[in-house]
Amino acid sequence: MKTVKSSFKFHGGVHPEYHKDLARDKAIEAIPLPGTLVISMSQHLGAPAKCIVKPGDKVVKGQLIGEKGGFISANVHASACGTVKSIELKQGAAGGYANAVVLETEASDETAYMPPLDWKTATKEELLKRVEDAGICGMGGAGFPSSVKLNPPPDKHCEYLILNGAECEPYLTADFRMMLERADRVRTGVEIMRKVLNGPAVRIAVEANKPEAIAALEKAFADIEGNVEIVVLPVLYPQGSEKHQIYATVKRIVPEGGLPIEVGCVVENIGTVAAIADAVTLGKPLIERVTTVTGDGVNDPKNVLAPCGTRYEDMVAFAGGAKExxxxVLSGGPMMGFNVADMSISTTKTTSGLTLLTEKSVFQYSSHPCINCGTCLRACPMSLNPAAISCAVESDDIAFAEKYGVMNCIECGACSFSCPAYRDVTQNCRRAKAAIRTRIAREKAATAAAAEKRS
Amino acid sequence: MKLILSSSPHAHAKNSVSSMMRDVIIALLPAAGCSVWFFGMRAVWLIAVCIAASVVTEAVCRIAMKRENSIGDFSAVLTGLLLALNLPPDLPLWMAVTGSVFAIAVAKQVFGGLGYNPFNPALSARAFMLISFTGAMTTWSNPAGYESVTGATSVDAVTCATPLMFIKKGDVSQLTSLKSFLLGNIGGCIGETCAIALLIGAAYLIIRKVITWHIPVSFLATMFVFALFKGGVPPILHVLSGGAILGACFMATDYVTSPITAKGKIVFGIGCGLLTMCIRSGGGYPEGVSFAILIMNAVTPLINRYTQPKPFGRK
Structure with a gap:
């Protein structure tokens, strides 16, 4: 095990104000069990889970309440004991609607966890099945089901397992606290994943502004065998983006439209790795996570360990309440977070933070015409031409945006962040991507309909 | 709670168009100072009149077009200052006013204002004036003959030739020392003579990341190499004379009218350098920087089309 400095710099990137000091020194604190939990069936990327409980059912903490609804999907478990009050269509932070189980909780020590496994003796298949059963998905934001990531197609081989501990999003400190306080769990998770993936080399990527986390990991991993390195990344947003992290740690470039496994890499977030350890050694499904409740709009910023399904209002109340x-209110941080206006939205497996901003921290603007300065080109980590794409989208020329590679956009926000004319560049890229996705879906449906007509 | 809803990102680098324009104005201050040092009150008047006329024209145009006032972005101030620095010291002030009105009204606001103009407004105005007031725009005086700002000496201005006129005639023996070129004690437009002041300003812009090195370096390097092969005048004097440095660092780098990618900027700079030298060696005018940049402005959309960046991950 050794610690190295990353020497591969990707193009672009920006330096937002980090504001991590608000919560970085606050130890992880468990929230008292809220009276009501609203557990969404769509906490991950892909098909929503199928709800298998009905109103009036009594459930136990850890019990399966939603079965995965497709290949790319994940199980959902009860985050506490209680009674199912209703199943309702609820809006999530990103705006989409999904079924959610409204659970009236009761204080009880009863659990319905799976039997613990000894990862040293368990087979690869058993471990993989456990990750799948436990409903584990990427906790960094996208929520990609981990069992799919850990089970690459037979013609692909994972050479590098990369642990994403960059946490480049401003304000958030949840992963930082996990590395500091649960480094041993992270290590167990790494050893399990390494076994499942047939022993790839391990790279743990941490931004240089987290020396305490690096020290904690060095200690926990000191006597680990095999090819394991902690890679210290320069502080640069978006260092936590999968493609950029792969480049910064092992200098490989994920091809356009491709997945990391195509260049022999699997990237998993720090929190997810610890959750995998819990699922295997304790049999505990993914029912809780650390969420940073922060921003100058909360009275007592904290890193909160809360059951998935805790409503934002309960989270904020635990952090001393909101300022007047x-x-x-952002689900996530200021660069990629979703802006919400409803405090009854509840947390999911991917809620890494809640950031509340007051008047003075909110940047309000009106846009000017583009002056062609090229600042966004220099900021774009995907090497796109956001200025040209944005102007094209404003005149409804989606084909131009597609030709200029808008589908590569990772929506990191670096372009809008740095635009001196305050243009909604990121938003325009998003609009183009949505329009292109809709068109592709429509074309697929038309082809399918035509095929049906012929037969 | 009264909540705001908007799309991410929710943070900003807090830079702005006006702060970038302000930086360019600050970068021009050393050159403006030198122009006052060498040409005295004439320079003060030219600069003041051009800036005032530009700002007033901008405000009037925006009112006439029923658009929001845009003088706060400082682009009109910058256009006025750049135009003034590109004028000969003895130009009648009414001509300077005419040029400023043309720059803002015709070269900029007719197209929709900042961000939409295809040609650099200050250079368009200079070209317009060169054609309309050919005599006044090509009469040069020796800096030594001017009343200083303090009013100490008062000698009648002496008409003289610029170094480029000697170069044109092939009369290299008349050229003054390299030191005069660097300090600016030579004939020429009020803001273009002092190379050191201009280079200090350019360095400031590059350090502040307002401009990149691509256009100035490729522009001047192309001129240097061209002059080297052509022979005759030492290449360094070509680079230091006329409006080369002012043009390469402050006019060709205008965002709106130059290519957006680094690759495109280099193509643009090489084109400017080649055209400048072609005009200087074979054209009717002794100086070609303004026309070279204007011609390359017209080519900018084409350069942009062929120098798009390659997305990360694309083969």
Whole structure:
């Protein structure tokens, strides 16, 4: 095991103000069990889970309440004991609707966890099945089901397992606290994943502004065998982006439209790795996570360990409540977070933070015409031409945006962040991507309909 | 709670168009200072009149077009200052006013204002004036003959030739020392003579990341190499004379009218350098920087089309 500095710099990137000092020194604190939990069936990427409980059912903490609804999907478990009050269509932070189990909780020590496994003696298949059963998905934001990631197609081989501990999003400190306080769990998770993936080399990527986390990991991994390195990344947003992290750690470039496994890499977030350890050694499904409740709009910023399904209002109340002049509530941080206006939305497996901003931290603007300065080109980590794409989208020329590679956009926000004319560049890229996806879906449906007509 | 809803990102680098324009104005201050040092009150008047006329024209145009006032972005101030620095010291002030009105009204606002103009407004105005007021725009005086700002000496201005006129005639023996070129004690437009002041300003812009090195370096390097092969005048004097440095660092780098990618900027700079030298060696005018940049402005959309960046991960 050794610690190395990353020497591969990707193009672009920006330096937002980090504001991590608000919560970085606050130890992880468990929230008292809320009276009501609203557990969404769509906490991951892919098909929503199928709800298998009905109103009036009594459930136990850890019990399966939603079965995975497709290949790319994940199980959902009860995050506490209680009674199912209703099944309702609820809006999530990103705006989409999904079924959610409204659970009236009761204090009880009863659990319905799976039997613990000894990862040293368990087979690869058993371990993989456990990750799948436990409903584990990427906790960094996208929520890609881990069992799919850990089971690459037979013609692909994982050479590098990369642990994403960059946490480049401003304000958030949840992963930082996990590395600091649960480094041993992270290590167990790494050893399990390494076994499942047939012993790839391990790279743990951490931004240089987290020396305490690096020290904690060095200690926990000191006597690990095999090819394991901690890679210290320069502080640069978006260092936590999968493609950029792969480049920064092992200098491989994921091909356009491709997945990391195509260049022999699997990237998993720090929190997810610890959750995998819990699922195997304790039999505990993914029912809780650490969420940073922060921003100058909360009275007592904290890193909160909360059951999935805790409503935002309960999270904020636990962090000392919101200040009077809060103007923005973000699910996530300020660069990629979703702006919400409803405090009854509940947390999911991917809620890494809640950031509340007051009047003085909210940046309000009106846009000017593009002056062609090229700042966004220099900021774009995907080497796109956001200025040209954005102007094309404003005149509804989606074909131009597609030709200029808008589908590569990772929506990191670096372009809008750095635009001196305050243009909605990121938003325009998003609009183009949505329009292109809709068109592709429509074309697919038309082809399918035509095929049906012929037969 | 009164909440705001908007799309991410929710943070900003807090830079702005006006702060970038302000930086360019600051970068021009050393050159403006030198122009006052060498040409005295004439320079003060030219600069003041051009800036005032530009700002007033901008405000009037925006009112006439029923658009929001845009003088706060400082682009009109910058256009006025750049135009003034590109004028000969003895130009009648009414001509300077005419040029400023042309720059803002015709070269900029007719197209929709900042961000939409295809040609650099200050250079368009200079070209317009060169054609309309050919005599006044090509009469040069020796800096030594000017009343200083303090009013100490008062000698009648002496008409003289610029170094480029000697170069044109092939009369290299008349050229003054390299030191005069660097300090600016030579004939020429009020803001273009002092190379050191201009280079200090350019360095400031590059350090502040307002401009990149691509256009100035490729522009001047192309001129240097061209002059080297052509022979005759030492290449360094070509680079230091006329509006080369002012043009390469402050006019060709205008965002709106130059290519957006680094590759495109280099193509643009090489084109400017080649055209400048072609005009200087074979054209009717002794100086070609303004026309070279204007011609390359017209080519910018084409350069942009062929120098798009390659997305990360594309083969």
């Amino acid at each position: 002049d809060v103007r923005k």
